[in-house]
Amino acid sequence: MASDQKLFAFEEVEKHNQTKDCWLIISGKVYDVTPFMDDHPGGDEVLLSATGKDATNDFEDVGHSDEAREMMDKYYIGEIDASSIPSKRTYIPPQQPNYNHDKTPEFIIKILQFLVPLLILGLAFAVRHYTKKEQD
Structure with missing residues (x-):
């Protein structure tokens, strides 16, 4: 490594993110690994996935x-x-309002939220009415 080392800005390095033009940042150093793409034991996908970021952790x-x-x-x-x-x-x-885990259409949920209390109330009146008649 010569004393006239080239200094690269991150914006320049992240542009080199293709199989035919691949640069990596590892431990503060920039590497042009384009010639190694076909020979890398893990395949070129591994190298490509390390572009556009500091790949030191991936490497280590x-x-x-x-x-x-x-x-x-x-x-x-x-x-x-x-x-x-x-x-x-x-x-x-992203924020998701009221997760609908069973994928029930939203309008059915709203209808049920309205109808179920009415049905319970109606059932309560019916039970009261019939139990009152039997007592008479």
Whole structure:
């Protein structure tokens, strides 16, 4: 690694996210792994899924061998400008009103919410009416 290291902004690196043009950020370094896409033991999908972000955790989680780490030197093209990496975004799921787990159409639910209390009330009056007649 020469002293005239190229410094890349995150926005530049994230553009290289295709099979024929693939760059990765690992431990603050930028690698052009395009020539390695066909030879990667995990397939090119693994490398493509690590584009557009800091792939350090993805790389370390696999437990690469010393040979694999040495191999990286030939794909090294520069350093990442750490100040250009966006802060992590938190995922906020969309709000869903009243989850309908059995997929009953909404209008049927509204009708039942109205009719069930009426039916219960009617049943209560009927029971009272017939039990009152029997007592007379």
